[in-house]
Amino acid sequence: xxxxxxxxxxxxxxxxxxxxxxxxxxxxxxxxxxxxxxxxxxxxxxxxxxxxxxxxxxxxxxxxxxxxxxxxxxxxxxxxxxxxxxxxxxxxxxxxxxxxxxxxxxxxxxxxxxxxxxxxxxxxxxxxxxxxxxxxxxxxxxxxx
Numbered sequence: 001x002x003x004x005x006x007x008x009x010x011x012x013x014x015x016x017x018x019x020x021x022x023x024x025x026x027x028x029x030x031x032x033x034x035x036x037x038x039x040x041x042x043x044x045x046x047x048x049x050x051x052x053x054x055x056x057x058x059x060x061x062x063x064x065x066x067x068x069x070x071x072x073x074x075x076x077x078x079x080x081x082x083x084x085x086x087x088x089x090x091x092x093x094x095x096x097x098x099x100x101x102x103x104x105x106x107x108x109x110x111x112x113x114x115x116x117x118x119x120x121x122x123x124x125x126x127x128x129x130x131x132x133x134x135x136x137x138x139x140x141x142x143x144x145x
Contacts, residue, residue: 007055007064008091010134013077015052015069018131021108022065025093025101027056030064034071048072058093065091080133083113090127090135098124098140105130105138118142 012018019029036050050072056065069075081089095101098116105111105128112126113135119125124140 007066009066009068010091010132011075012067012069012132012134013075014131015054015067017108018067018134019054019056021105021110021131022056022067024104024108025095026059027065028059029054030057031055036072046073063093080129081135083127083135090137092137092139094139094141096140096144098126098138101138101140102126102128 010018023029032052032054034050034052040049040051041047049070051068051070053066053068056067057063081087083089093101102112102116108131110128110130112128114127116124116126122141122143124142126138128136128138130136
Protein backbone atom coordinates (compact mmCIF):
# COMPACT_ATOMS: atom_id res chain seq x y z
CA UNK A 1 0.00 0.00 0.00
CA UNK A 2 1.48 3.40 -0.94
CA UNK A 3 1.83 5.86 1.91
CA UNK A 4 2.72 9.55 1.89
CA UNK A 5 3.46 11.92 4.76
CA UNK A 6 0.87 14.70 4.69
CA UNK A 7 1.87 16.98 7.57
CA UNK A 8 2.99 17.27 11.14
CA UNK A 9 0.30 18.65 13.45
CA UNK A 10 1.27 20.85 16.37
CA UNK A 11 -1.05 22.34 18.99
CA UNK A 12 0.07 25.85 19.88
CA UNK A 13 -0.77 28.42 22.51
CA UNK A 14 -0.84 31.41 20.10
CA UNK A 15 -1.57 30.65 16.45
CA UNK A 16 -0.68 34.11 15.12
CA UNK A 17 2.70 34.25 16.90
CA UNK A 18 3.54 30.73 15.70
CA UNK A 19 2.56 31.57 12.11
CA UNK A 20 4.78 34.68 12.28
CA UNK A 21 7.72 32.57 13.50
CA UNK A 22 7.44 29.93 10.78
CA UNK A 23 6.71 32.39 7.95
CA UNK A 24 9.77 34.42 8.97
CA UNK A 25 11.78 31.19 8.63
CA UNK A 26 10.43 30.81 5.08
CA UNK A 27 7.29 28.67 5.28
CA UNK A 28 4.14 29.87 3.50
CA UNK A 29 0.57 29.80 4.81
CA UNK A 30 -1.44 27.71 2.36
CA UNK A 31 -4.73 27.68 4.24
CA UNK A 32 -6.57 28.74 7.38
CA UNK A 33 -9.85 27.68 8.91
CA UNK A 34 -11.81 27.32 12.11
CA UNK A 35 -13.08 23.78 12.54
CA UNK A 36 -15.69 22.20 14.79
CA UNK A 37 -18.56 19.79 14.70
CA UNK A 38 -19.23 16.08 14.73
CA UNK A 39 -16.67 15.33 12.02
CA UNK A 40 -13.84 16.89 14.05
CA UNK A 41 -15.03 15.20 17.25
CA UNK A 42 -14.90 11.86 15.42
CA UNK A 43 -11.63 12.43 13.53
CA UNK A 44 -9.72 13.81 16.52
CA UNK A 45 -11.45 11.77 19.23
CA UNK A 46 -12.22 14.81 21.36
CA UNK A 47 -15.80 15.86 22.08
CA UNK A 48 -16.57 19.55 21.58
CA UNK A 49 -13.41 19.99 19.51
CA UNK A 50 -13.22 23.56 18.18
CA UNK A 51 -9.94 24.96 16.87
CA UNK A 52 -8.37 27.58 14.64
CA UNK A 53 -5.98 25.94 12.19
CA UNK A 54 -3.38 26.99 9.67
CA UNK A 55 -1.48 24.95 7.10
CA UNK A 56 2.09 26.01 6.32
CA UNK A 57 4.34 24.63 3.60
CA UNK A 58 8.10 24.63 3.15
CA UNK A 59 9.46 26.45 0.06
CA UNK A 60 10.32 23.15 -1.66
CA UNK A 61 6.67 22.07 -1.42
CA UNK A 62 7.58 18.81 0.31
CA UNK A 63 7.00 19.61 4.01
CA UNK A 64 3.82 20.79 5.67
CA UNK A 65 2.88 21.79 9.21
CA UNK A 66 -0.66 21.95 10.51
CA UNK A 67 -0.83 24.34 13.44
CA UNK A 68 -3.89 24.42 15.64
CA UNK A 69 -4.99 26.58 18.55
CA UNK A 70 -7.83 25.12 20.59
CA UNK A 71 -10.84 27.28 21.31
CA UNK A 72 -12.59 24.38 23.07
CA UNK A 73 -11.79 22.45 25.09
CA UNK A 74 -9.13 24.60 26.72
CA UNK A 75 -5.59 23.76 25.72
CA UNK A 76 -3.64 21.83 28.34
CA UNK A 77 -0.21 23.22 29.14
CA UNK A 78 2.53 20.61 29.48
CA UNK A 79 6.24 20.76 30.05
CA UNK A 80 8.20 21.08 26.81
CA UNK A 81 9.42 17.78 25.37
CA UNK A 82 12.94 16.83 26.32
CA UNK A 83 15.25 15.35 23.67
CA UNK A 84 15.26 11.94 25.40
CA UNK A 85 11.50 11.57 25.98
CA UNK A 86 9.51 8.88 24.20
CA UNK A 87 6.91 10.18 21.78
CA UNK A 88 6.74 13.08 19.37
CA UNK A 89 10.20 14.53 19.46
CA UNK A 90 10.97 17.45 17.17
CA UNK A 91 10.47 18.95 13.74
CA UNK A 92 13.66 19.30 11.68
CA UNK A 93 14.38 21.81 8.93
CA UNK A 94 17.35 22.18 6.64
CA UNK A 95 18.40 25.78 6.13
CA UNK A 96 20.92 27.44 3.82
CA UNK A 97 22.34 29.62 6.61
CA UNK A 98 21.92 28.48 10.20
CA UNK A 99 23.20 31.78 11.60
CA UNK A 100 20.59 33.75 9.63
CA UNK A 101 17.86 31.30 10.73
CA UNK A 102 18.93 31.72 14.35
CA UNK A 103 18.79 35.51 14.00
CA UNK A 104 15.19 35.17 12.79
CA UNK A 105 14.38 32.80 15.66
CA UNK A 106 15.93 35.22 18.17
CA UNK A 107 13.60 37.99 16.97
CA UNK A 108 10.79 35.72 18.19
CA UNK A 109 12.50 35.10 21.53
CA UNK A 110 13.68 31.62 20.50
CA UNK A 111 17.23 30.49 21.21
CA UNK A 112 19.24 27.27 20.87
CA UNK A 113 18.81 24.80 23.72
CA UNK A 114 22.58 24.73 24.16
CA UNK A 115 24.43 25.94 21.07
CA UNK A 116 25.38 25.09 17.49
CA UNK A 117 27.39 21.93 16.86
CA UNK A 118 29.24 20.62 13.81
CA UNK A 119 28.76 16.98 12.83
CA UNK A 120 31.60 15.32 10.86
CA UNK A 121 32.43 18.58 9.05
CA UNK A 122 29.20 17.93 7.15
CA UNK A 123 26.43 19.71 9.08
CA UNK A 124 25.97 22.55 11.53
CA UNK A 125 23.10 21.53 13.81
CA UNK A 126 21.14 22.98 16.69
CA UNK A 127 18.00 22.30 18.68
CA UNK A 128 15.93 25.30 19.68
CA UNK A 129 12.66 26.00 21.41
CA UNK A 130 10.14 27.63 19.13
CA UNK A 131 6.77 29.12 20.04
CA UNK A 132 4.76 27.10 22.59
CA UNK A 133 7.96 25.22 23.49
CA UNK A 134 8.07 23.36 20.16
CA UNK A 135 11.39 21.58 19.82
CA UNK A 136 12.98 22.26 16.42
CA UNK A 137 16.20 21.12 14.82
CA UNK A 138 17.90 23.34 12.27
CA UNK A 139 20.60 21.86 10.04
CA UNK A 140 22.91 23.54 7.54
CA UNK A 141 24.60 21.25 5.02
CA UNK A 142 28.24 22.38 4.94
CA UNK A 143 29.04 20.32 1.84
CA UNK A 144 26.30 21.94 -0.25
CA UNK A 145 27.78 24.23 -2.89
